[in-house]
Amino acid sequence: MPTTSTPRLTGRHRRNLRQFLMFGIVGGSGVVVNMIVAIIMHKLNGGTINAAERIFAIPGTDFWFRYRNLVWIVAFLVANTWNYQLNRSWTFRSQHHKSWWASFWPFFTIGAVSAFLGMWIQVLLTHPGSAFFLPDPYFNENSGLRSREYWAQLLTIVLTMPINFVVNKVWTFGHLRVKHAAPPA
Secondary structure, eight states, X not given: OOXXXXXXXXXXXXXXXXXXXXXXXXXXXXXXXXXXXXXXXXXXXXXXXXXXXEEEEOTTSSOEEEHHHHHHHHHHHHHHHHHHHHIIIIITOXXXXXXXXXXXXXXXXXXXXXXXXXXXXXXXXHOTTSTTOOOTTTSOSSSGGGOHHHHHHHHHHHHHHHHHHHHIIIIISGGGSGGGSOOOO
């Protein structure tokens, strides 16, 4: 095995770790954006106590689209756009970008799949009949910092972030990898 492969491999792992950390920082800022949107929307609707409010029945099922689902979707849309722009310009920066929209749609698609899965995780954490229900008295809607809705939102984001990183690195921003790196000296 040539000795040049080890430094190249180490450099690649260092670059991947750096990108993962940067992606995490961007994701952290996205969590803040997501939570600000969620808090504002819940406040406008009378607080998280009204999160289970029914908006419309889901046709062909016994399920309802609830206010918490609307909050989840709107917060996702705002935070996903925020995260995309920061990842594009900072984490995976290059002069060889596809157009903004050409890269946005894969990023959005990955985020939307994660958001859809996340919505189900959130239901598991907030539905009283679920084995994963965040229990009283630790979580309730009487105190903002102990709000089951907010904690479910945060936990769901944390659970879906690693999947987002890997798929976005490979698919959305994969064209920026080795192809555009400077050739070895």
